[in-house]
Amino acid sequence: MITVRNIEDIKDVIAGSCVTIGNFDGVHKGHQKLIHRTCSRAEARGLVSVVVTFDPHPLKVLSSDRNPPFITLTEQKLELLSQHGPQVCLLLHFTMEMAKLTPEEFVRKYLLDGVNMKELIIGYDYHLGKGRTGDFATLTRLGKENGFTVDRLDPVTIEDAVVSSTRIRDLVHAGHVWAVRPLLGRFYQVKGEVVHGMNRGGRLLGFPTANLKLMDELFPKPGVYANWVEVDGRVHMGVANIGRNPTFGNDALSVEAHLLDFKGDLYGRDIRVHFVQRIRDEKKFSGIDELKDRIGKDIELGRQILSQPEAEIQLTRPAFENGSTQNRQD
Structure with missing residues (x-):
């Protein structure tokens, strides 16, 4: 084109x-x-x-x-x-x-x-x-x-309703990302540059996350989602949190994605997060231990969701050309 x-x-x-x-x-x-x-x-x-x-x-x-x-x-x-x-x-x-x-x-x-x-x-x-x-x-x-x-x-x-941009926005806002796929013909996705966050994911919680500098305008309802995370045209299982990290008293909205079974440096790179299914609401936990336990359960749920045949993703184009495969999560 x-x-x-x-x-x-x-x-x-x-x-x-x-x-x-x-x-x-x-x-x-x-x-x-x-x-x-x-x-x-x-x-x-x-x-x-x-x-x-x-x-x-x-x-x-x-x-x-x-x-x-x-x-x-x-x-x-x-x-x-x-x-x-x-x-x-x-x-x-x-x-x-x-x-x-x-x-x-x-x-x-x-x-x-x-x-x-x-x-x-x-x-x-x-x-x-x-x-x-x-x-x-x-x-x-x-x-x-x-x-x-x-x-x-x-x-x-x-499903007896007209496909429209307004309908899609409403579903995404409500967190119904699974229902959006048949309307778009793809999973809803956001793109962002990986930047330094609060350095809590790997150091404090044991689950390193890629923190996105937000580039898009429409984001799903705050909560935890099972995702495919796309890096240099390759996809990885992931679990992402959208919200304000209430356990730590943050105010700013953030998107943080944990890539399963992945090691490497992602800082400064653009990645895409494809939203597959909502796992739960964002929640304020009593402390670090309760939060770590819940993240572990989220990851297992995410892995189960993404392992289902209907959750498979197919990429129709290389997303990032000339990309390095040396990646790391925060």
């Missing part, structure tokens, strides 16, 4: 394209259906498949005081989009000036003059342009006037 950020860099280059457009937060099963249909139609008609999306998310510009935490930031969103086969991603910088464009102006500037669109595939509830006035009927009219067709897909439902 080629990512283009400036429309001028691609203008007059594409002879004809099949386009889908959206925010694609999470690149969930509904988004994937749109992308797959776009790629299929492009191939059938000899067109270029194009995904159009935005950075920052329009809500950050239009309602900065009421933003939800986003499932995927731009880097991860582009990575996930590329896995589903589009040839081009047009990543548009969203501004207040863009928000003021009418549907006619947006379609002409970016989709017709920009990528020579011949077919547009949209989701069941997608709107574009000023005041969200570019609905299916409006886009269909514009298509008849400008020589492109418009196809609107039905919503994707799982």
